[in-house]
Amino acid sequence: MLRRIVRISPKPFLRPAGRVHSQYSTLTSLPRLDRRQSSRGSPTYRPGVHNSLRHPDRQLPLSSPKLSAAFHSTPRNQGIPVIAFFASIFKASTGLELARTASRIALTFIPLIWLKNKRSQRIIKYAALHGFPTSEEHKQKHLTRIRRRTLLLQILLAIPISIFWATIVGSLEQTPLTGRWRMILLSPEEEDEIAAKLAGAGWYNAVGEILAEEGSPKVIPPSDWRYQWVHDTLRRLESSIPVLAREQELCPNWTEGGENSIPLPPPAEYPLRPRPRASEYLRWICDKMAKGDSMLAPSGSIPGAPYSLLVVENPDSSNAFSYGFGPDGGSGIVVYSGFLDEIFSKYPPQYEEQSPPPKTFWQSLFGGLFSSSPARPAHPTPTAEQTAELAILLAHEMAHLLLAHHLESLSGVNVIIPGALSIVADIIRVVIFPVTMLFGPFVNDAVAGLGKVGSGEVLKISESCSSAKQEIEADVVSARLLAHAGFDARDTIRFWEHRSGEDVECAKPGVKAPEPPNPNAATQKIARQIMGDQKTHPVGELRVNCLKEELARWESERRKAISQVSKPD
Template identity: 50%
Template sequence: MEAAIHYLPAAAMNFHSTRRNEALPILPLITILKASTALEMARTAGRIALTLIPVILMKNHTSRKMLKHAEAVKENNPNIVMPCGMNNIIEKKKHILRKIKLRTYLFHALMFTPFFIFWAAILASMERTPLTGRWRLILLSPQEEDEIAAQLAGSGWYQAVGDIITKDSVPRLVPPSDWRFAWVRDTLRQLETVIPTLGHERLLGDAWLERGPDDSPLPPPTDYPLRPRPRGIELLRMFCHLSHNTASMSPHNIPGPPYSLIVVDDPNSCNAFSYGFGPDGAGGIVVFSGFLDSVLRAHPALEPQMRTHHNVPNSEETSWWSYLFGSFLTVTPPVQQYQPTQEQTAELAILLAHELSHLILSHHLETLSSRTIVLPFVLSIVADVVRTLLFPVTMLFGPFVNDAVGQMGSALGKGELSKLGEYCTSVKQEIEADVVSARLLAHAGFDPRNAVQFWEQRRHADAASTAECTPGNAAEKYRKVDGLAMRIMGNDHPVDEVRVEKLRGELQRWRDERERAVAALLRQHETEMGSSEASQWHG
C-alpha cells in the first residue's frame, strides 16, 4: 500500500525578527522514510546497483589492464613504434584515469545509496513501546496505519476474523444473548475503562505508595505513558503548527475501545487471540468456550446462582452478528443463566487483560511490519545478491536455472526463516503483554499477583496455546520452531518459564520501587523535622 503526505505551504514574509527554523525540513523527510515504500525504494536502488556495479568493475578493470599493458610495452621498448590504438591510450592516460576515478565514485554511490535508504528508513521507524519502553520497529506510515484501521473498522473486523476461524471448519458462535458472551463482554468492558489511566498514571498521586505488603499492589508510574499513535492528518497539522511557531496539538483519547468480541463455542479449544488495530471496532478479541469451561471447573461455585434469561438484546452488536454470522447461529429457547463468581471473573480478566495489552500496544502492526515488509525485503536483497554472484554460472544453463535460484530465495522467506522471525517477535510481545496486563489488572481492581499463578498453571498445560497475539495454531508453531530458535538465541529455558519469570520480576520491581520511594519520603520527612526543630531551638 502506498500513501503520500501533502504539505500546506507556510506563509512567507520578506522580513522577520525571529530565527528561522532550519531543521524543519527534516520532519517531512523522516515521515517519508517511515513507510513501507521506503524499503521498496531501497530495493529498487539495490537492484540498479547490482545491475551497474559489475559493468563498472569490468570497465575499470579493462581500462587499468590496457593502460598497464601499454605502459609496460613503452617502458621495455622506448623506441618501438606503438600501434595507433595503444598510442592513444598513452596519450589519453589522464583522461582514462579521470574516467576510472569517476566510475569509482559512481561505484561508491551505488553501493552507499541502498544502505543509506534502508538504515534511514529503519531509524525513522524506530519507536518506544508504550509502558515498557522497548525499542521496536514499525515500518508503516500513519497513512498506511489509517488504511489498515479503515479496512477493519465496523464489519471489517468480523469479516476478517470470520475468514480466519472458518478456514478449517465452520464454527459455532456464542450469540450475544448467551450469558457466557455477556460475562466475557462485561469483564472486557471493565478492563477497557482503565485504559486512559495508563496515559496519566502520575496524576494518581501516591496511591501506589500507600499499599501494604498484603494489599493488592499498584504499579509505579511508568516513564513511557500510553499515547495515541499519530495519524496522517495530525502530522500534517503538526507541520503547519511548527512552521507558524504555534502551540502543539492537544492530546486525544486513546482510540480502540470498545473493542470487538467473538466467543466461539468450541469446548476443545482452551485459548484466545487478539487481532486488529484502530478505532471503531477495528481491533478485538476472540475467546474460545473451552477456556471458559476450564475456568468454571477450576473455581466451582459453592452454590451456583442460576437465573432464567428471556430477552434477546436488540443492539448494534447483535445486528452485526445477525448480518455476518447469521448462518452460524441457531435460535434457542430461554435457558438457565449462570452467575459467575468473583474468582472465576478474576481468572477470566487475566486472559482478557493479556489480549487487551496486545491491542493497546499495537502488536498487530509490529507483527505486520516485520513479517510482511522487513523480512521479505531482507530476503529479497539476499536473493538478488546471490543471483548476481551466480549469474556468470547460471547464464550458461539458460533462464530456467536463473529463475529457480530466485524462487529458492522466495521459498526460503516463506519457510523456516519466516517462522523463526515470527517466533522471535511473538516471544517479545507475549512477555510484554504479560507485563502490561499486570498494570491493567491492578488499575481495574484485580490482584495482579494472581496472574503469576495463572500462567504457572497453564505452563504445564501448554501455555503457548492459551493466549496468542496472532490467530495461528500457536501450539504447533511453538513445537516446530522452539528448539531451533532457542539454539540460535543461546537460551535453553522454555519460553513459558521465561514469561512467568519476567512477570514475577515485574511485580518484584513494583515492590522494590515502592520501598525505595517510601524510604526516600521518610528520609525527607526526618530532614524536614530536624530542620524545623533546629530553627525552633535557635529561635
C-alpha cells in the same frame, strides 16, 4: 623635445557609507588638495568626490560607481517542506520498495563500471610491464577515468544504502509503557485504510471469515449469561486504560500498602499515548529545538476501546485471541467457551437459587389444571476467583491491542522482512552471476529455489522472535492493567504457571497443519494478514520469570520511593 608635465593626483578610495571610522582614517592618509592652485579645467579638481568624502551622508552622483549596496530587508524564503516530504515517503511501505528499485539500478551498472576500471588498470599495468612507450598524458587520462568511475560507483552504492537506512530510521518508534524500540513501516494513510476496513461491522465480517475456516462456528448470543460475564469483565478492564496515560496524577497512592496487600505498579516511564503521525512528530521536534523547553510529545485520544467481543461455542478450544486495529470497533477479542469451561472445572461452581414465579389467581384456584411455565435453567454464578482467571486472559489480549502488536506483525511479516530479503537476494545474485551463468538455467533455477526456501526459514525465525517479545511484553502490560482494575497482579504468575505445564498456545483459527510458503500470500485479505503466525506463543519458564521480575521491580520501586519520602532533608 618638451613633454607636458601633468600633475597626477591619487584617486580617493571610496568605502561604504556605513563605516564612518574607516572613512575618516582613509581621509587622513590622502593628500589634501589646495583649491587655490586648482583651475577650472584641471583634472585634479573634483569637488563632488571630495564633498562626498567630507560629508558621508551625501550620495554620490549617478556617474560615480557605487561600491556598497544599501541595506534592505530580504523576503523570507519559504520553500517546499523537504524534510516532511521525505519523512512521509520513507515512513511507508513504499520506502523499502524505493530502496529496492534504487539498489537494482545500482547493481545493473556496478558490473559494467567494475569491468571498465579493470580494463583501464590492465592497460596501465601492461604498458609498465612490457616497456611500451606511453605518454604521461595518456596514463593520466586512464587514471582520471578510473577515479571518476570509482566516484560514480560509490554514489550508486550510497543512494540505495541511504534510502534503506532512512526508511529504517523513519519507521522506528518506542512502544508505550515498555519503551521497546520497534519498526512499523506503514504510513498513516495505510493505517487509516486498515482501520477503515475493520471499523463497525467490518471486524465481525473479518472474524467470521477467519472462524469459517474451522467450519461453521456457533456464536454465543449477547443474551447468554456467559457472554454477559465476559462482557462485564472486559468493560471493567477498559476502565483502567485512561489511568495508564496519567498514572502519576490518577494513581498517586501507589506506594501505600504492604507486601500482603494488592500491589500497584509505579508510574511508567513511557506513558500510554497514541501513536502520532510523522508530521505531528516533526512539528513537535521543530518547536522543541526552537523554544528549547521540555514540552510533551503530541497526544490525543487512544483508539480502540470499547473493544468488540465475540464468544464462540467451542468446548475443544481453551483459549482466546485478539484481533484488529483502530477505533469504532475495529479491534476486539474472541473467547472460546472451552476456556470458560476450564475455569469452572478448576473452581467449584456456585449456582444461584431461583425462586419459583408467583402463582396467579387461577393457578391457586384450580391447582394443577393450569401448569405453570417451566423455571429457567440454573447457571453458575461466577466467583471472584473465576472472574480473576477470566480477567487475566482478557487483559493479556487487550495488551496486544493497546500496543498495536498486530500492526507491528503486519508491517514486519509483509513489508520489512520480505523487502530486506529481496534486497539481499539481489546482491547475492549479482555476486554469484559470473559463476551461475557458466552452468546454464538449471543452476539458476536451483539457486532461486534455494533462495525461496532460505527466505521462508528466515521469515519463520524472525516471526518467532518478534512473537516471543510481544507475548512477554503483553504479560507485563496486562499485569499493570489488572492492578489498576482492582485485580491482584500476582495471580498472573499462578495462572501462567498452571498453563505452562500444558500444550497451550494462542488460538490460531483456520490453520490445521503447517503449509509451505504461499506465493499468493500478498493477495490474502487484510483480516488474515493482520493475525500473523501465533504458533510460537511462549508459555513456560521464560514467561513466568519475566512476570516475577516485573512484580519484584514494583516492590523495589515502592520501597525506594518510601525511603526517599521518609529521608530527612
